[in-house]
Amino acid sequence: xxEVTQTPSHQVTQMGQEVILxxxxxxxxxxxxxxxQILGQKVEFLVSFYNNEISEKSEIFDDQFSVERPDGSxxxxxxxxxxxxxxxxxxxxxxxxxxxxxxxxxxxxxxRLTVL
Amino acid sequence: SQQGEEDPQxxxxxxxxxxxxxxxxxxxxxxxxxxxxxxxRGLVHLILIRSNEREKHSGRLRVTLDTSKxxxxxxxxxxxxxxxxxxxxxxxxxxxQKLVFGTGTRLLVSP
Numbered sequence: 001x002x003e004v005t006q007t008p009s010h011q012v013t014q015m016g017q018e019v020i021l022x023x024x025x026x027x028x029x030x031x032x033x034x035x036x037q038i039l040g041q042k043v044e045f046l047v048s049f050y051n052n053e054i055s056e057k058s059e060i061f062d063d064q065f066s067v068e069r070p071d072g073s074x075x076x077x078x079x080x081x082x083x084x085x086x087x088x089x090x091x092x093x094x095x096x097x098x099x100x101x102x103x104x105x106x107x108x109x110x111x112r113l114t115v116l
Numbered sequence: 117s118q119q120g121e122e123d124p125q126x127x128x129x130x131x132x133x134x135x136x137x138x139x140x141x142x143x144x145x146x147x148x149x150x151x152x153x154x155x156x157r158g159l160v161h162l163i164l165i166r167s168n169e170r171e172k173h174s175g176r177l178r179v180t181l182d183t184s185k186x187x188x189x190x191x192x193x194x195x196x197x198x199x200x201x202x203x204x205x206x207x208x209x210x211x212x213q214k215l216v217f218g219t220g221t222r223l224l225v226s227p
Contacts, residue, residue: 004158031213033213035215035217042217042218042219042220043159043204043206043215043217044217045214045215045216048212048213048214055212056212056214058214091158091159093159095213103147103149103164103208103211103213104149104161104164105159105161105213105215106161107151107158107159107160107161108158109157109158110157110158
């Protein structure tokens, strides 16, 4: 069964360092998302991406964040200068094809980011 | 309370019993979805109910939606130990899948 894959599963970084989280969405999907979940808190929307541009972004998604689809398969989230409060589980999701009409998002297993 | 609040926060039942989780929200919605998350894992979509629907079934799952009360419930019938997980409701105000998740209900099903 097709799935969304994310790498790395866990990354530890020093405050101020740049981090890139990678995602491979399901191949025929057209809509891509990043969500994050700080430990013990709600899952929060960060950004949606369609047709090679950001469709919508939340207040969390400030200038330190960027997304890119560098090729036909990868979808990346970059944090330019990490802060302690960026420590969270970051989930990539995709939808499209029939799921675009059903509203179902397919989530990856997440990338845990720890900022020291 | 914030958009998407589930209750109870935690629920412990025996296998074979039914589990009911509730979700309340504050703003108008296009649809409401329920997701499941095993500890430390990704989110798995369970069911979506649109604002013009009142009830939906999928296998052992039954979801209701009351837009006048801005609430939804998820019923899992004949629960199994494998149903142990956290369950989240998520509202979609526009239909463009910018989901607002609730706080979740942790369900423990004991054999």
